[in-house]
Amino acid sequence: MGANKSRPHVLVLPEDKANLQVANGFHLEVPWNRQRQMQVLREAGGWNQVIELFESVHATEMHRNDNRFMVLLIDLDGRPERLANARARIPENLNQRVFILGAWTEPEALRPELGTYEAIGAAMARSCREGADGIWQHHLLHHNMHEVERLLERVRPILFPPN
Amino acid sequence: MIRRFYVHNFRCLENFELPISGQPSVLLIGKNGAGKTTIGYALEILQKIARGTNRVGDLVRPSDLARGRADVPMRFEIEVDLGPALIGPTIYSYTIAFEFPEGFKELRVLEERLTADGNPIFTRKVAQVSLARTGQAKEANFVIDWHLVALPIIHQQSRDDPLFVFKQWLARMLILQPIPSLISGESKGETLEPDHYLTNLGEWFTGVLAHAPAAYATIDEYLRLLMPDLKDIQNPAVGSDTRNLVFQFSNEQGSVTFPFKALSDGEKCFMICALVLAATRVLGPWVCFWDEPDNYLAPSEVGHFVMALRTAFQSGGQFIATSNNPEAIRRFSEENTLLLHRNSHLEPTVVRRIDELQISGDLGDALVRGDVE
Numbered sequence: 001m002g003a004n005k006s007r008p009h010v011l012v013l014p015e016d017k018a019n020l021q022v023a024n025g026f027h028l029e030v031p032w033n034r035q036r037q038m039q040v041l042r043e044a045g046g047w048n049q050v051i052e053l054f055e056s057v058h059a060t061e062m063h064r065n066d067n068r069f070m071v072l073l074i075d076l077d078g079r080p081e082r083l084a085n086a087r088a089r090i091p092e093n094l095n096q097r098v099f100i101l102g103a104w105t106e107p108e109a110l111r112p113e114l115g116t117y118e119a120i121g122a123a124m125a126r127s128c129r130e131g132a133d134g135i136w137q138h139h140l141l142h143h144n145m146h147e148v149e150r151l152l153e154r155v156r157p158i159l160f161p162p163n
Numbered sequence: 164m165i166r167r168f169y170v171h172n173f174r175c176l177e178n179f180e181l182p183i184s185g186q187p188s189v190l191l192i193g194k195n196g197a198g199k200t201t202i203g204y205a206l207e208i209l210q211k212i213a214r215g216t217n218r219v220g221d222l223v224r225p226s227d228l229a230r231g232r233a234d235v236p237m238r239f240e241i242e243v244d245l246g247p248a249l250i251g252p253t254i255y256s257y258t259i260a261f262e263f264p265e266g267f268k269e270l271r272v273l274e275e276r277l278t279a280d281g282n283p284i285f286t287r288k289v290a291q292v293s294l295a296r297t298g299q300a301k302e303a304n305f306v307i308d309w310h311l312v313a314l315p316i317i318h319q320q321s322r323d324d325p326l327f328v329f330k331q332w333l334a335r336m337l338i339l340q341p342i343p344s345l346i347s348g349e350s351k352g353e354t355l356e357p358d359h360y361l362t363n364l365g366e367w368f369t370g371v372l373a374h375a376p377a378a379y380a381t382i383d384e385y386l387r388l389l390m391p392d393l394k395d396i397q398n399p400a401v402g403s404d405t406r407n408l409v410f411q412f413s414n415e416q417g418s419v420t421f422p423f424k425a426l427s428d429g430e431k432c433f434m435i436c437a438l439v440l441a442a443t444r445v446l447g448p449w450v451c452f453w454d455e456p457d458n459y460l461a462p463s464e465v466g467h468f469v470m471a472l473r474t475a476f477q478s479g480g481q482f483i484a485t486s487n488n489p490e491a492i493r494r495f496s497e498e499n500t501l502l503l504h505r506n507s508h509l510e511p512t513v514v515r516r517i518d519e520l521q522i523s524g525d526l527g528d529a530l531v532r533g534d535v536e
Binding site (some may be wrong): 004017020021024025027028030032033035036039040042043045116117118 | 384385388440466467470471473474475477493494495496497498499524525526
């Protein structure tokens with residue numbers, strides 16, 4: 001099996017290779033005995049493809065498995081309406097288990113300040129583990145704050161359980 | 164962690180340097196014959212030396228010279244950083260070069276040198292060895308058979324001796340290319356030095372637990388994540404000097420016990436991975452070179468397997484994998500993925516970082532199309 005489907009688990013669907021590497025960096029920070037509760041999927045090839053793939057495949061699978069949570073990683077390319085459009089296409093009964101995150105423009109813009117994609121993902125994981133704003137305060141990520149709060153509430157206990 | 168690994172005139176590796184300094188984990192990709200596995204063989208030559216093989220003919224042969232070039236020395240150089248936790252020197256550099264003079268039947272040592280933090284421990288030119296002055300010991304010079312390597316022969320004074328520290332580290336480097344059908348789980352002793360094909364896995368399991376019993380907890384926890392019905396792993400004596408690994412599984416329907424050799428190839432690889440994770444955690448940090456860790460695994464396991472290994476070496480040591488498996492490739496990033504390439508069997512291996520190449524779309528797909536060169 002991939003992610004352990006009989007327990008709460010998180011699938012991450014990245015838009016592109018850059019977001020995939022960010023997700024890998026996050027995954028490397030998850031404690032090794034929780035890593036199988038997370039699976040990073042193949043990049044979809046564009047933000048619209050992320051949503052289409054979610055609608056055509058993952059929504060059905062999520063209806064079948066209440067243990068499944070999903071994080072969709074998309075680039076906003078400076079268009080905040082994209083987030084609202086994507087959110088509008090998530091079925092209402094799955095809203096509590098689907099999270100949409102992404103850079104204000106694209107992850108490439110974060111690299112000069114924050115390092116490699118894996119380093120960016122690792123910093124996101126540390127913020128998640130510590131329950132702190134951390135990297136999310138960056139001006140290209142700050143718009144995710146509300147979604148991150150939801151993520152901390154639902155996903156943090158799965159990947160970073162209290163000792 | 165390896166800071167520098169340089170090989171010259173060995174098979175397809177000519178003036179070859181592996182750019183892995185500062186990377187806790189690295190993936191080597193490339194077509195068949197590009198040189199991925201040869202890098203493991205080159206590391207294994209140094210590992211064999213550290214494990215005590217001192218006869219040159221048991222390490223390299225004239226046929227290992229790149230395209231038979233006998234007029235150029237074959238050279239191996241490794242520089243490692245053993246970390247700040249170490250008492251004494253941390254940066255070790257070892258060089259050995261072989262030559263094949265006319266009329267000889269086997270290669271001989273041309274040059275050999277070990278330094279610690281830049282200070283020589285010993286140097287050698289052909290048969291003449293010079294031991295540097297250390298502590299109370301005076302500088303010493305002696306002659307050695309030019310068909311013997313000096314590193315395994317030179318006596319170390321204590322476990323704190325830099326010579327011992329480096330040799331032990333090099334000897335315990337993990338160079339793995341498991342062939343599950345050859346792994347029985349039977350053991351007649353213990354070791355911390357698994358062989359290339361893991362045929363001595365039973366001895367390795369016994370050795371790791373003898374040196375660090377706490378390793379069992381990691382092995383048990385990791386395997387239970389993959390095989391939830393695992394109840395127990397035992398290594399009972401089955402003769403006066405033999406042990407045999409057995410796995411017990413149970414659920415509400417009952418329980419069953421299998422000898423290790425009855426496990427599937429993939430399950431045997433789970434056990435190898437568990438041992439790597441446990442051993443590097445409690446006895447490491449080490450360097451682990453694993454040739455195609457995705458072999459024998461179901462597609463759904465490859466990503467988890469690779470990530471578990473990458474994570475284990477994040478905080479120390481180094482994990483080097485070779486693979487062309489798309490899922491394994493996706494678990495690495497552009498800064499830690501290296502492409503090996505050869506234009507033909509007459510040309511040497513060239514290594515490049517993926518972020519230096521122009522690749523359209525998915526790297527795995529590009530490899531399938533043959534568009535990555």
